[in-house]
Amino acid sequence: MSFQNPVFIPGPTNIPERLRKACDMPTIDHRSPLFGEILHPARAGVRRILKSDSAEVFIFPATGTGGWETALSNTLSPGDKVLAARNGMFSHRWIDMCQRHGLEVEIVETPWGAGIPADRYAEILSADTGHEIKAVLATHNETATGVRSDIGAVRRAMDAAGHPALLFVDGVSSIGSMDFRFDDWGVDVAVTGSQKGFMLPAGLAITGFSARAMEATRTARLPRTFFDVHDMAKGYANSAYPYTPAVGLMNGLNEACGMLLAEGLENVFARHHRIAEGVRAAVAAWGLELCATSPEVYSDTVSAIRTPDGFDATRIVTHAAETYGVAFGVGLGEVAGKVFRIGHLGSLTDVMTLSGIATAEMCMKDLGLEITLGSGVAAAQDYYRGHPALLHKDAA
Numbered sequence: 001m002s003f004q005n006p007v008f009i010p011g012p013t014n015i016p017e018r019l020r021k022a023c024d025m026p027t028i029d030h031r032s033p034l035f036g037e038i039l040h041p042a043r044a045g046v047r048r049i050l051k052s053d054s055a056e057v058f059i060f061p062a063t064g065t066g067g068w069e070t071a072l073s074n075t076l077s078p079g080d081k082v083l084a085a086r087n088g089m090f091s092h093r094w095i096d097m098c099q100r101h102g103l104e105v106e107i108v109e110t111p112w113g114a115g116i117p118a119d120r121y122a123e124i125l126s127a128d129t130g131h132e133i134k135a136v137l138a139t140h141n142e143t144a145t146g147v148r149s150d151i152g153a154v155r156r157a158m159d160a161a162g163h164p165a166l167l168f169v170d171g172v173s174s175i176g177s178m179d180f181r182f183d184d185w186g187v188d189v190a191v192t193g194s195q196k197g198f199m200l201p202a203g204l205a206i207t208g209f210s211a212r213a214m215e216a217t218r219t220a221r222l223p224r225t226f227f228d229v230h231d232m233a234k235g236y237a238n239s240a241y242p243y244t245p246a247v248g249l250m251n252g253l254n255e256a257c258g259m260l261l262a263e264g265l266e267n268v269f270a271r272h273h274r275i276a277e278g279v280r281a282a283v284a285a286w287g288l289e290l291c292a293t294s295p296e297v298y299s300d301t302v303s304a305i306r307t308p309d310g311f312d313a314t315r316i317v318t319h320a321a322e323t324y325g326v327a328f329g330v331g332l333g334e335v336a337g338k339v340f341r342i343g344h345l346g347s348l349t350d351v352m353t354l355s356g357i358a359t360a361e362m363c364m365k366d367l368g369l370e371i372t373l374g375s376g377v378a379a380a381q382d383y384y385r386g387h388p389a390l391l392h393k394d395a396a
């Protein structure tokens with residue numbers, strides 16, 4: 001590998017120098033008031049990035065997976081029923097976690113490449129007149145397939161059915177990169193991690209709880225200790241944790257929120273969209289197809305690219321690492337060997353992205369695919385020239 005090249009995996013993402021420095025701190029006493037000066041602004045920053053006025057933000061020394069566990073274990077009881085669509089590896093793993101926690105999952109099997117079928121959710125919720133379903137799970141951005149689902153439509157389906165279930169959203173690869181509206185969408189628990197849109201090393205599970213989700217914690221009987229939000233809330237009241245916080249990462253998170261908010265969330269989203277459009281222009285110029293089946297589900301943070309039948313897409317990723325010192329993402333689960341992924345989220349510019357597109361071309365050509373060198377690069381250049389970047393001094 002090379003430490004000079006940017007990575008093009010959909011997390012962990014490239015870390016801006018400013019954030020690496022913010023994480024690199026001498027030890028401070030995490031029970032001293034000094035820690036509160038990091039903790040409280042970081043939580044307030046996350047709340048703004050979630051687009052919420054009132055979400056309770058809880059941050060654990062864990063990863064996105066720990067955020068899933070926080071959502072489930074604090075709000076549900078053994079045997080509770082939840083509704084979830086399986087349309088990729090991450091939604092699959094969340095379902096697996098529910099089952100291992102003794103929850104009953106009503107699974108809506110969905111083609112890998114499609115978004116959450118909100119109409120199916122509406123039918124199932126309408127039929128559930130006894131309100132046995134306690135929570136609806138939604139993976140906002142399926143990182144395995146490069147598919148963004150419409151969470152507003154999921155909320156409308158729940159409201160149309162008059163169903164009181166809680167709405168849990170996995171926003172691990174969307175929050176801080178693509179529009180996410182905790183309050184507008186009536187999200188009850190949002191989950192993310194530090195190593196994607198927040199541009200930090202892995203190590204924080206970041207969650208937001210609505211008032212209704214907090215209410216549910218009072219009667220929820222799933223066991224929880226490390227991820228107990230009440231223990232955490234008690235700690236926060238004293239500017240502390242129930243255990244030892246990851247102080248450097250929290251300082252980095254505070255700084256990352258400052259960077260994203262200074263750039264402006266809408267500008268951050270526009271930057272991701274523009275960069276993604278350039279990648280998609282390159283894919284079209286290569287004559288290849290995205291795993292995502294239609295433009296309305298195209299993800300602005302990751303593109304999963306199908307390679308021709310009979311060609312093992314993983315070879316591109318291995319070859320890129322070994323020959324050019326560049327990291328792309330492999331296909332996971334059902335699409336293993338069928339797609340490779342270009343991650344384009346976090347700290348990235350059009351100029352960096354062009355290098356990734358050029359590298360992918362070299363790899364595909366080296367491995368015998370019919371690719372004209374420069375074709376994808378030229379398509380992306382055309383797009384970027386025609387859609388100038390909004391340069392911002394604080395842009396990640």
Ligand SMILES: *Cc1c(COP(=O)(O)O)cnc(C)c1O
Pocket residue numbers: 011063064065066090139141142143170171172173193202
């Ligand atoms: C990365 C990711 C996860 C898993 O997060 P970890 O931090 O690796 O535990 C979950 N969901 C989605 C959509 C992801 O992209």
